[in-house]
Amino acid sequence: DAGITQSPRHKVTETGTPVTLRCHQTENHRYMYWYRQDPGHGLRLIHYSYGVKDTDKGEVSDGYSVSRSKTEDFLLTLESATSSQTSVYFCAISGAVSTDTQYFGPGTRLTVL
Amino acid sequence: AQSVTQLDSQVPVFEEAPVELRCNYSSSVSVYLFWYVQYPNQGLQLLLKYLSGSTLVKGINGFEAEFNKSQTSFHLRKPSVHISDTAEYFCAVSASNTGFQKLVFGTGTRLLVSP
Numbered sequence: 001d002a003g004i005t006q007s008p009r010h011k012v013t014e015t016g017t018p019v020t021l022r023c024h025q026t027e028n029h030r031y032m033y034w035y036r037q038d039p040g041h042g043l044r045l046i047h048y049s050y051g052v053k054d055t056d057k058g059e060v061s062d063g064y065s066v067s068r069s070k071t072e073d074f075l076l077t078l079e080s081a082t083s084s085q086t087s088v089y090f091c092a093i094s095g096a097v098s099t100d101t102q103y104f105g106p107g108t109r110l111t112v113l
Numbered sequence: 114a115q116s117v118t119q120l121d122s123q124v125p126v127f128e129e130a131p132v133e134l135r136c137n138y139s140s141s142v143s144v145y146l147f148w149y150v151q152y153p154n155q156g157l158q159l160l161l162k163y164l165s166g167s168t169l170v171k172g173i174n175g176f177e178a179e180f181n182k183s184q185t186s187f188h189l190r191k192p193s194v195h196i197s198d199t200a201e202y203f204c205a206v207s208a209s210n211t212g213f214q215k216l217v218f219g220t221g222t223r224l225l226v227s228p
Contacts, residue, residue, distance in 0.1 A: 004156075031213055042117075042203055042218035043157070050213065090156055098207065098214050099145065099164050104156035 003027050004105035006091050012111045019078040021108050023091030025071075029103075030096040032074040034058075034066060036087040037107075043090065049074055050096075081112045115140040115206045119219035126226055128196055134189040134222045136178075136204030146187040147205040147216065148178055157203065163187060164209075174198070199226045 003026030013019050023032060031050055035043040035058075045058030047066040055066050063085060065077045078085055091105040116139045126132045138144060145164050149157040161172025168180040178189045187204060204219040 040220055042119075042220040043216075044218070045215065048213075048215075092157075094214055096213065098209065098211055100214060101159050101162070102214055102216060104149075104158070106156050107154075 004091060004093055004103060006089075006105040006108050008108060009106065010109045012113065013081055014113055015082055016080050019081050019110065019112075021076045021089055021091075021110070023074045023076070023105060025074075025093045027093060027103070028071060029093040030071075031094045031100075032068065033092040033094075033102065034064075034074065034076045035090045035092065036060065036085075037090060038087050046076065046089075081110075083112050086110060086112045115144060115208055115217045117204050117206050117217055117219035119204055119222050121222050122220070123223045123225065126194055126224065128226055128228050129193050131192050132190065132194050132198075132224065134202050134204075134224065136187045136189065136219060138185050138187065138204075138206045140185075140206060140208060143209040145207045145209050145214070146178075146180060147207070148172065148176070148187070148189050149203045149205060149218075150174075151201045151203065151221075153200070160189070160202070194224070194226050196226050196228065198224060200224060 007022045033048040034046040044060045049055045049068040067075045089108045092102045094100045094102040118137045147162045148160040163180045171177045201221045205216045
């Protein structure tokens, strides 16, 4: 397995509270991604990063922000969580070439009450 | 933009029977195609990918897929399934003219293998 960890693995929070999810890699890959997985939607890209402090929006970025201050860490923040953000969140990493494989982390299950 | 359609949300099959999971895509540019598998409570794992060359791609665990450009399809097949193949399978596409791999996923097909 690629060296990707996500923390926490499970979280329950209240509507309106801030939440930060962490993705950590030991592979020194350039690209890191955050996806959310919902029934009937598959996986959808939230944000991605192509280097330290270099990030861009994905398909479903509203309500989310990201930061990458080190190559190995990519943080996803929900500034004010809503029930519609209840989901399973996956981090992925890949090399700098478009043919490189994306490797996925184990996921974080987030419930917003 | 790219899109992926997996028409079958669930496919039940008996052990040792063959299976085909269907995937169709839409794109105005050339694409790379992928199949991922997700076992319960786990992340996604790459089964196989088509980048170029031979249209028949062999992957892990005995799976293979065939790229058909005229039908814009990339169906996944296995000649004889095992109970352990029970999982969710995702087809994904990425435009080949971007500088990195921006995957667009289908909604997934749940393969249920029974004895």
